[in-house]
Amino acid sequence: MSEEKREVEIKIRELGVTFRDNSGNDVQALTGVNLEIYKGEFIALLGPSGCGKTTLLRSVADLQQPTTGDIHIQGQTPKEIRLQQKFGFVFQQPVLLDWRKVKKNIELPMEIMGYSKEERSKRADEMLEMVGLKEFANHYPRQLSGGMQQRANIARAFSLDPYVLLMDEPFSALDEFTKEKLYEDLLKAWRATNKTILFVTHNIQEAVFLSDRVCVLSPHPGRLSAVVDIDLPRPRTLEVKDTPHFTELVTKVRNSFEGGSV
Amino acid sequence: METEFKKVKRRRPQSIFQRLKNDAQWQAISSVALPMLLGIVIIILWQTQALHALFRTDTFTLPLVSKIGSIMFDIRGKLWANTLDTVKVAFIGLAIGSLLGYGVAVLTAMFPKIGSAGLSIIGAFASIPVVAMAPVLNNWTKDVSKEASVRSMVAKILVVVLIAAANMGLNAYRGLSELKPFSEDLMKIYAAPKIVVLLKLRIPNSVPFIFTALKVSVPASIMTAIVSEYFAEYITGVGRQIRENIVLAQYSTAWAYIATACLIGIVSYAILMIFQSILLRKYK
Numbered sequence: 384m385s386e387e388k389r390e391v392e393i394k395i396r397e398l399g400v401t402f403r404d405n406s407g408n409d410v411q412a413l414t415g416v417n418l419e420i421y422k423g424e425f426i427a428l429l430g431p432s433g434c435g436k437t438t439l440l441r442s443v444a445d446l447q448q449p450t451t452g453d454i455h456i457q458g459q460t461p462k463e464i465r466l467q468q469k470f471g472f473v474f475q476q477p478v479l480l481d482w483r484k485v486k487k488n489i490e491l492p493m494e495i496m497g498y499s500k501e502e503r504s505k506r507a508d509e510m511l512e513m514v515g516l517k518e519f520a521n522h523y524p525r526q527l528s529g530g531m532q533q534r535a536n537i538a539r540a541f542s543l544d545p546y547v548l549l550m551d552e553p554f555s556a557l558d559e560f561t562k563e564k565l566y567e568d569l570l571k572a573w574r575a576t577n578k579t580i581l582f583v584t585h586n587i588q589e590a591v592f593l594s595d596r597v598c599v600l601s602p603h604p605g606r607l608s609a610v611v612d613i614d615l616p617r618p619r620t621l622e623v624k625d626t627p628h629f630t631e632l633v634t635k636v637r638n639s640f641e642g643g644s645v
Numbered sequence: 646m647e648t649e650f651k652k653v654k655r656r657r658p659q660s661i662f663q664r665l666k667n668d669a670q671w672q673a674i675s676s677v678a679l680p681m682l683l684g685i686v687i688i689i690l691w692q693t694q695a696l697h698a699l700f701r702t703d704t705f706t707l708p709l710v711s712k713i714g715s716i717m718f719d720i721r722g723k724l725w726a727n728t729l730d731t732v733k734v735a736f737i738g739l740a741i742g743s744l745l746g747y748g749v750a751v752l753t754a755m756f757p758k759i760g761s762a763g764l765s766i767i768g769a770f771a772s773i774p775v776v777a778m779a780p781v782l783n784n785w786t787k788d789v790s791k792e793a794s795v796r797s798m799v800a801k802i803l804v805v806v807l808i809a810a811a812n813m814g815l816n817a818y819r820g821l822s823e824l825k826p827f828s829e830d831l832m833k834i835y836a837a838p839k840i841v842v843l844l845k846l847r848i849p850n851s852v853p854f855i856f857t858a859l860k861v862s863v864p865a866s867i868m869t870a871i872v873s874e875y876f877a878e879y880i881t882g883v884g885r886q887i888r889e890n891i892v893l894a895q896y897s898t899a900w901a902y903i904a905t906a907c908l909i910g911i912v913s914y915a916i917l918m919i920f921q922s923i924l925l926r927k928y929k
Contacts, residue, residue, distance in 0.1 A: 470837050481825075
């Protein structure tokens, strides 16, 4: 890969996050993370619970203040990017507001930004079309299945045309069939929009299947222990999972955890 | 646990009772029909003096339903005037108190340090029994007006205000602050200002809690208004008429007012439920 030509979008330097736990002890959630992420790249942050992968994601989004080191996104701080509303964030749970119809939920960020009504409606329709929820625009979230709710969640994250899309274990609560469908939909949306994506997961296969690079994090203290290039051809379909190279990459990622396999 | 497990496995045929219990339509009908049936049975027992035999009482202390009904018709003008006075106190107090309580709750949700003190004070006031608060507030409002009817009205409304404010304040605060996980993060990601978080997240989230508060404070306000009338300087209201007539041993008339008090409670609760079913349709 000719990485020299590619534009660095996110630069993480010596990032460390320390929490104080209930008994007053300092816990190092993350230490000494250095990472450069290129524009349009799909990065998976992979690791067992307690390795600080969510903390890393939240630090990039300015939902968590780093104790040491810094993060720059297109030369700006996460806070500056957040205040420009240039992040899309998909949470573990589909955080849809019960009292708003699906379409109105997708329009929420645009309402906050002060888009006109016509613009909001047009953009929300595009997003609904993209995630295949067109017929469900006027349903309430509770009338949707878990998979459809998560689709709406993704549509909302894409709606503001963000620089960076941050996803925190978005599919972990879904069944395997729904997940596989959403993988393909996500990759399609990513290809169409060319966003930089940071995708947190604890599922090795998911990380390998989706991403350009898998960043492996290890716990106690949370740190970046390896970065594995995933050179599977794109566009990827689920058949990729049956190839020997896929299995090799999964093994390679698994072996790169420090402190043995998880 | 284990025995329950076995039961499920064996799949016994469901009894009629169980099948009806799971039928939504039957449930909707029975939740109205069964209490009404109970009411009708009691009225029949009452009118046929079976109740009197049961409680060893007479038709002077516990007049027949027909007698109470005919008295209610005879004194309908007076009954209506007193009902209006009670309802006025209850609902003006409920409205002011609920708004005040909601305001304090919003303040607490926005500025926890200032607001939580206000919420505690309201909560403390509301824990004073109405029978203790009513005479005190009667005394405090002595100089409000030269008209006895006005200053009595103010005293009674104030008691209701305190009860309703505490109820709304504590419930609404929960609704404004107990948000869905990550929903505050969501607002932060989009750099939503505090006022937008309040308008688009906190206030809509609190709507079901407003009804939780009202379901308690609508009947409580009527009850408080009725009890406050006992201690008021100016003689008016359904509650006061119950007392006056009992003192005069006019039990039939007292019962006419008791029945009226019940009707006020039932009708206002029914109105609240209709509002709830319309306004909460979005929520569940």
